[in-house]
Each structure stands twice: as C-alpha cells, then as structure tokens.
Amino acid sequence: MAGSPTPVHLDALGPKGPYRAQARDVVHDVTGRPIAELSMVPRLYARRGMxxxxxxxxxxxxxxxxxxxxxxxxxxxxxxxxxxxDAYQHAVARVSGLPISIVREATRNTATSLAGAYGFAAQARPRGSRDGSNGAGTAVWIRRGDVFAVLTAGNHPGIHAQWVExxxxxxxxxxRPSRREPLSAxxxxTALHEAGFGRDHVILLPSDHAVADDLVEGADLAMVYGGDAVMDKYRASTTVLPHGPGRAKILITADTDVMRHLDTIVDSISQEAGAGCVNTTAVFVEGDPAPVAKAVADRLADLPSLPPEDDRAVxxxxxxxxxxxxxxxxHTEAAGATPWLGGDTIVADLGDGAAALRPAVFQLDRADAPQTxxxxPFPCVWIAPWSRADGLAPLRDTIVLTAxxxxxxLVRRLLDxxxxxxxxxxxxxxxxLVPGLPHDGYLGEFLMRSKTFTNAAWEMP
Structure with missing residues (x-):
C-alpha cells in the first residue's frame, strides 16, 4: 500500500462479514495525503452487531x-x-507519526500478548478460586457478563494487546477503532477472524461518538480510552473501565546522585517517542531542580528530527x-515557567507538510504548579522542586511513579x-512494562468475579 495513489478500504467487520458503509472517514498521513477510507457504521447496524x-x-x-x-x-x-x-507498519508510522521502530516493536509485542493472553488474564485470578480443596465446595472464577465493548485510542498500536484478554x-x-489510527484494530x-474466531464473537464497528455511546450501553462491560472528560464521565461506573491520561512522574530525593540516574530519567521522558501514557511528564526534585533540568535538556537536544518511516527516527x-x-x-500553558528546551520552538519542519515535534523541558517554581x-504527545517534561512539606499531593493521580x-x-507511603x-x-x-504484571491494574479484575460453587452430588468437570 505504501506509495499507492488509491486509499485502502477499511470496512466495518460485522457478524455477516465486511461491510462498506456509505459514510466514510478519510484517514490521512502526516503530510495530509489520504491513506485509507474507514467505513462508519450507522446506529442500526451497530445494534444488530451487538x-x-x-x-x-x-x-x-x-x-x-x-x-x-x-x-x-x-x-x-x-x-x-x-x-x-511491512506495508502495515509503514502505513501506521505514516498515519500515527510514531517512529517505525516503535510500530515494529508494538507488532511483535501484540503477537506475544495474543499467544499468552489467557495466562496474562489469569494473573488476576484470586488464589481462593484456584484451590478446590475446601471440602465439597470451591470458588469459581466467572465472567461478569458476556459482551464487552472497547473504544480504543490511536496514540499507540500497542494498546490492542490488552483487550484481547x-x-x-x-x-x-x-x-470501536480510533478514527485517527484504525489500521491496527x-x-x-481480521487476523482473529482468519485464525478461527467467529464473526459473531469479535466485530469491528467504526462509528461516531453517538453510536459509540450505544456500544457502551449495549454491552455488559466496556473499556473506554479518553481524556479527563472520559474519566469524569465514567469514574463512578461499575460497568465501564475508563483509561485516561497517565501523568507518569519521577521523584528524586536529596540522597540521590542524579547524574548516575540520568539515563533512566531521559529514557522515561523520550522513549516510545514520548507519546505514551507511561512516558514521564513531570520530575520532582528535592532541592534545586535547575541542574536536573539542564542535564535533561542537554541530552534531549541531541535527538534527530526525521520522517517516521526512517529507521533512525525517535x-x-x-x-x-x-x-x-x-x-x-x-507556550500558552508554559507561561511563567523557565524554558530549558523548546521555549523558542518545538516544530522541525520536514519540508513535505509534516513536522517532527522536538523535545521541551520547562522548570517550575513549585510542586503544585498546574503544568505538572x-x-x-511528544517528549515534554516539567521539572519542579519538591520538599517533604509538599507531601504526596503532587505525586498523586499518576499511572506510574519512579522513585x-x-x-x-517514603517508599512505603508511596506504595500505600x-x-x-x-x-x-x-x-x-x-x-x-514487565510482562505479566499489571499496567493499570489487571483487566481480569474488572472482567471477572469469584463465586462459591458447592455440589455434593457431582464433581466439577
């Protein structure tokens, strides 16, 4: 498909096979060139699929x-x-703007995740439901429902490794695939269908937001990706699992030799092109944050600006x-912050209608600054002072913290x-991420529950 003048058709994949809708979204690459046409299903089609x-x-x-x-x-x-x-990976790199090396890694990781999906999912199984030695009864791990809806995100192809559990x-x-990058979903x-899953067991329903809400309402359980608005909408729900901003952080206390850990800090900010929810966006320093900000900025300034399909792109x-x-x-949000990198520009024009997003490093004057x-969606970090008087408040609401x-x-307090x-x-x-360990909790914790099963007349099959 790379270089083809004709966009590929991404049909909806319903219980009766591919469906090419009249309403279609055009998927563009980073230069604005059409890459694909995504069929957008109407409400009635979605309801029939559910x-x-x-x-x-x-x-x-x-x-x-x-x-x-x-x-x-x-x-x-x-x-x-x-x-x-190869064509898929090139297309995803051109559409998402992620370096092709990241797309390749995500492809490999997705394959590994599918092969181990049941084992990974079973990591969440309570110990009591694994042991059938309690007399005539046992705890059984069962689904909370039968139909699961996923409203995916398009920031990274690796997110699809989770919902297959x-x-x-x-x-x-x-x-429901992301309209920004639907190629991966x-x-x-399609691969799941070709591998033997029935077309009435897994379906792809591209849709607008109104129909997406129908999918959530029509399923027993749902997982939804989005921003703070999505988190606020579903925070109290017992049937919808929202995934929002990560806001990953690093805490550096005064007893730490920062320069010994500079690789860890820089990698946390910049690996995965800085576009993942687990990339560090705030660093808290007990003491003067300026030396840390300077060291990080000096390292990030050396990263090259290249097209996403270039093997050297980062x-x-x-x-x-x-x-x-x-x-x-x-720059509007950074008002009042001290720029160490990116204060003049973060835009590196590649000359073809696309631009690489250069790293940014800003120093703040207090731990509770809103910028933290x-x-x-690129390597951007806010470096702030932290003291014991600030406590844990600035460190809360984060998907991952490296201390x-x-x-x-302090570690015990952070763990609790x-x-x-x-x-x-x-x-x-x-x-x-460590394979087998939870990313944002185990998905199985949400999908399953345990109940007691006692039957003296026959043994469990």
Missing part, C-alpha cells in the same frame, strides 16, 4: 487459546486484508499545522497511596 454478539455462544477455552496464538502469528507476519506486515476469558467483543480483528511527527497548534498551546498535570530514593519509609497506579524504586524507567 445483538449477534449477545446470541453467540462462547467457544471452549482450548479453541480460544489456539486461535489467539494463530491470530498473533498472522498479525505479525502475514498479509492481512491485502497488506503485508477479554476474548481469552470467553467474552464476545465489539471494537482492523488488522487485528521523535513523533504530525502535520505541520497540527504541530504549530500544539506549539502554541504549549499537562501531558503532551529515585533510599528512603524506605491508592492513586499511584504503579511504583518503581531505582533505575526502572516509567515506560518499561
């Missing part, structure tokens, strides 16, 4: 496990929907007008803080 999921019966576990592994192989190696894996656990799944659902790329709008927004909560400290009492999703102590970058 009804088909409701009627279907779950396949046996061994069949699901085999099909997931095969789907992973197809996703990572095969020609799917007429697109080779619902298929492993026996859910039938409706996927379409390829994955920075995200956007359309030039989008990049200029982001720069304007950044600002996330940008560079030897203060074990419920609004810190994950805690790393020492040289573990915020963006590095």
């Amino acid at each position: 009804a088909a999921l409701r009627r279907a019966e779950t396949a046996p576990l061994d069949e699901r496990v085999r099909a997931l592994a095969e789907a992973g192989r197809l996703f990572a190696t095969a020609t799917v929907n007429g697109m080779s894996v 619902a298929l492993a656990l026996g859910y039938r799944v409706a996927v 379409h390829r994955l659902v 920075l995200p790329v956007k359309r030039l007008d989008t990049a200029l709008a982001l720069e304007k927004h950044l 909560r600002l996330e940008m 560079l400290t030897s203060d074990q009492a 803080e419920p609004t810190i999703g994950n805690l790393h102590v020492g040289d573990h970058p915020t963006h590095v």
Whole structure:
C-alpha cells in the first residue's frame, strides 16, 4: 500500500462479514495525503452487531487459546486484508507519526500478548478460586457478563494487546477503532477472524461518538480510552473501565546522585517517542531542580528530527499545522515557567507538510504548579522542586511513579497511596512494562468475579 495513489478500504467487520458503509472517514498521513477510507457504521447496524454478539455462544477455552496464538502469528507476519506486515507498519508510522521502530516493536509485542493472553488474564485470578480443596465446595472464577465493548485510542498500536484478554476469558467483543489510527484494530480483528474466531464473537464497528455511546450501553462491560472528560464521565461506573491520561512522574530525593540516574530519567521522558501514557511528564526534585533540568535538556537536544518511516527516527511527527497548534498551546500553558528546551520552538519542519515535534523541558517554581498535570504527545517534561512539606499531593493521580530514593519509609507511603497506579524504586524507567504484571491494574479484575460453587452430588468437570 505504501506509495499507492488509491486509499485502502477499511470496512466495518460485522457478524455477516465486511461491510462498506456509505459514510466514510478519510484517514490521512502526516503530510495530509489520504491513506485509507474507514467505513462508519450507522446506529442500526451497530445494534444488530451487538445483538449477534449477545446470541453467540462462547467457544471452549482450548479453541480460544489456539486461535489467539494463530491470530498473533498472522498479525505479525502475514498479509492481512491485502497488506503485508511491512506495508502495515509503514502505513501506521505514516498515519500515527510514531517512529517505525516503535510500530515494529508494538507488532511483535501484540503477537506475544495474543499467544499468552489467557495466562496474562489469569494473573488476576484470586488464589481462593484456584484451590478446590475446601471440602465439597470451591470458588469459581466467572465472567461478569458476556459482551464487552472497547473504544480504543490511536496514540499507540500497542494498546490492542490488552483487550484481547477479554476474548481469552470467553467474552464476545465489539471494537470501536480510533478514527485517527484504525489500521491496527482492523488488522487485528481480521487476523482473529482468519485464525478461527467467529464473526459473531469479535466485530469491528467504526462509528461516531453517538453510536459509540450505544456500544457502551449495549454491552455488559466496556473499556473506554479518553481524556479527563472520559474519566469524569465514567469514574463512578461499575460497568465501564475508563483509561485516561497517565501523568507518569519521577521523584528524586536529596540522597540521590542524579547524574548516575540520568539515563533512566531521559529514557522515561523520550522513549516510545514520548507519546505514551507511561512516558514521564513531570520530575520532582528535592532541592534545586535547575541542574536536573539542564542535564535533561542537554541530552534531549541531541535527538534527530526525521520522517517516521526512517529507521533512525525517535521523535513523533504530525502535520505541520497540527504541530504549530500544539506549539502554541504549549507556550500558552508554559507561561511563567523557565524554558530549558523548546521555549523558542518545538516544530522541525520536514519540508513535505509534516513536522517532527522536538523535545521541551520547562522548570517550575513549585510542586503544585498546574503544568505538572499537562501531558503532551511528544517528549515534554516539567521539572519542579519538591520538599517533604509538599507531601504526596503532587505525586498523586499518576499511572506510574519512579522513585529515585533510599528512603524506605517514603517508599512505603508511596506504595500505600491508592492513586499511584504503579511504583518503581531505582533505575526502572516509567515506560518499561514487565510482562505479566499489571499496567493499570489487571483487566481480569474488572472482567471477572469469584463465586462459591458447592455440589455434593457431582464433581466439577
């Protein structure tokens, strides 16, 4: 598809097969060139698709496990929907603006995640439901429902590695792809069908926001990606799992030799092109933050500005007008902060209608400055002073915190803080995820529950 003048058709994938709708979204690359046409399904079609999921019966576990592994192989190696894996990766890089090395890594990781989906999902299984030795009864781990809806994001193709765990656990799944980058979701659902999952077990329903709300309401459970508005909308829901901004952070206490940990700090900010929810957006320094800000800025300034399909690319790329709008927004938000990098411009014009987003480093004068909560889709970090008097308040509401400290009492307090999703102590970058450990909690915690089963007349099959 790379270089083709004709955009590829991304049809909806319903229970009766591909569906090419009259209403279509044009998917552009970072220069504005059309890459694909995405069929947008009407409300009636979506409701019929959800009804088909409701009627279907779950396949046996061994069949699901085999099909997931095969789907992973197809996703990572095969020609799917007429697109080779190389063409797919090139297209995703050009559409998302992420460096192609990141897209390739995400492709490999998705295949691994599919092959191990049931094992990863079962990590959330309570110990009591694994042990059937309690007399005639046992605790059984069961689904909370049958139909799961996913409203995906388009900032990184790797996010699709999580929702497949619902298929492993026996859910039938409706996927609403991102309209910004629908290629990954379409390829994955197609691969799942080719691997043996029924068309009434997993469907792809591209839609506008109104129809997307219908998907959430029509499912037993749903997972939704979005910003603060999405978090506020679903925060109290027991049937919708919202995933919002990460706001990953690093804390450096006075007993730490910062320069020994500079690689960890810089990697946390810039790896994955700084576009992930687990990339560090705020660094808190006990003491003077200026030396840290200078050291980080000096390192980030050396990153090259290249097109996303270049093997050496490390920075995200956007359309030039989008990049200029982001720069304007950044500089408005940074009013009163001290710029160490990016204070003049973050836009590197690539000459073809696209621009690389250069890193930005700003120093703040207090730990509770509002900028510490600002996330940008490129390497952008706010470095602020922190003192024991500030306490944990500036560190709350974060998906992952790396603490560079030897203060074990502080570590215990950070571990007990419920609004810190994950805690790393020492040289573990915020963006590095350990396979099998929770990213933002285990999805199985949300999808499943335990109940007691006692039947003296017969044994569990």
